[in-house]
Amino acid sequence: MRPGAVQHDTSFESLPAYQEILMDRRIGPALGFTNPYYRLHEARAGVTTTIDGRELLNFASYDYLALNGHPEVIAAHREAADRYGTSVSASRITAGERLVHRDLEAALAELYQADDGALFVSGHATAASIIETILGPKDLLIHDSLIHNCVVVGAKGARCQRKSFRHNDLDDLESYLTLTRHLFDRVLIVSEGLFSMDGDGPDLFRLVEIKERFQAWLMMDEAHALGVIGATGKGIAEHAGLDPQRVDIWFGTLSKALVGCGGYVCGCQALIDILKARAPGLVYSVGMPAPVAAASLKALEIMRREPQRVAVLQANGAHFAAGARARGLDIGTSWGFGVTPVILGTDIRTFRLAQDLEQHGVYVFPVIAPGVPQGSSRVRFFLSAAHDTAQIDAALDAVVTLLDRQ
Template identity: 85%
Template structure:
């Protein structure tokens, strides 16, 4: 068996004992020749290069944005400092607001059992595992959470990553190459695009939830690629809708492709017990090759996970950059998410309360003539306002009226579809939802 350099180092076989090597024994070609002249300076007529960060196009764009906002009377909505824990209410600059901007779907952030699990793990393992898991960063709680997540998806195994964004990017970079294709929903998260860039594979998007578009493209091109990976989301964070999983699975099987589903906003949110799009759709989760998601939403932690076959997980744990070359997830974070998952499974009434609140919000918005797009009415629903200026103005006026909802503008969404996103929680009260919707309609009536 041939081991890679990484595996040799892990096994303790890749390096000899650290004993000094006499200078006389160092090959001459590895010794710098100090007698060689230094590199010549650039010619006097060589062009000058501006190496300042201020010269970057991104910085010029940021400066323009900073100038336009105040000129239109808008305060900067980004990187706002919350004074404490953001739940159904939050405090910004000492002012309490109704909060619809957080992913705390099951109202578990700050739950006493979650806090206790976090604290016990911190006392036992410390606040950091201080290394990548492949070297000395593995703790029992990592394996316990991986097993619990795999059980949700009826998968053989799972893997935890310290970053949610790096989860998808690492998976794609590990399993695809230049002869392969990744084809994804047009509204897919940036982490999938970054993964495709790292894999140097061909990348194509199909129109949002338009499986005819997906099928037509594969009919014309499937024979050109060795492997094809189809990627979608269980619940889309911008529109609040999801895919037709029955047809999607049928397409992936007929075209001999892999299917990868992002469950970041669907775990704990959809399905009778919060087990995501497979439970919601009634499909066998084993018909999906790769399940991935994040711990920062319903499971109130941080980082990402992948669930699938044992072979897939073995490959990822040995080769995925976000696993092999990154520090392991802090044990207290894993313990908190493990406890949150346990509570989700134990108390399905939380999922039911979230879903009831989501349905109430969508029904109330539509009754007031607000555009919520194709939202299914679960944990996230947009109110689509159209222009960037109108959306920023609405967010600012809502905050003045005591309601906090974050504006999403182009290029985060297609031009002309700028919106406010409302994230619902199992703990939101109907009166709070009515207050927010009434505030939106009041502002629109004034304009």
């Protein structure tokens, strides 16, 4: 180092994030908690999962329609692997395009009555890439305060103005647009069909009315809504009884009800053409592995063919929500479909309950800030079409018993 030069600490250990991680690692054991993150699951996660050699009743996986491991899905995956291999070995814009990509895009577009669709290898990158591609510094992105991180990341990439409105408070949204709409070239409103932490959703009819009156675009995140709400699992539009063509952008992930990985977007042809030519998460990324696309395509086919799966899932969700309320548990504003939290408030109560439940044979995951707002820590229950009422009741009884012991 030259004389007089300032010495800089180049170690990763010096980063504030690492110091926070070390603090967490010290606090947990001091309070008697095991680390809940990156637990090793030793078998396929379905109604049960296996951790440390113990089979546990599983409420931590979003295999909503119980299709993960379905024989037809496995066969479709295997057939695509035999035909195309395990990787398409290129971005789709160069040499990675396969027929199964187009078939899945067409099937998803038909579901939303859209012109076309596009597949992304990452669900997170789907939303971020859409926003980064269609918005710029003179535009506004306004979203529900509980929106997923991928939307926030997209706004940073787009360098647009970003504003949140209070959760499901469309008066707040309308008031802000009344005051500021004239300041922006384009406005994109973003909400979720079913919020993954709270299990509720918006008034879609009013959202559409607001976006039309203020000449904005509306983008809906269907990650946890597809396969879960609506009479046949088509999501928030079917649930609300609204023509899906009145929503400008539908996007979601394949990793929930469709038991794959990656994301999708559906909309008008111009939107899809722009994304396929410019969206960084698609153009500069390897194409989705053909076996994954084939598995999700088969899962979507089964969902459409067997609506009773959706009906059973919804019945299980309603049973859980009703049972939780009857036992005096706080489930917030959950609609009682595929995901419902039990809200405890403090981190310590939440970690303790999750750990005690695991020892009791029930696996759920604790969620604390920043995943949810401060003071609303919770354990989150994912329901499946394969759960039965006895398992649901046993889990709820365990929650009550263990909370009484705290």
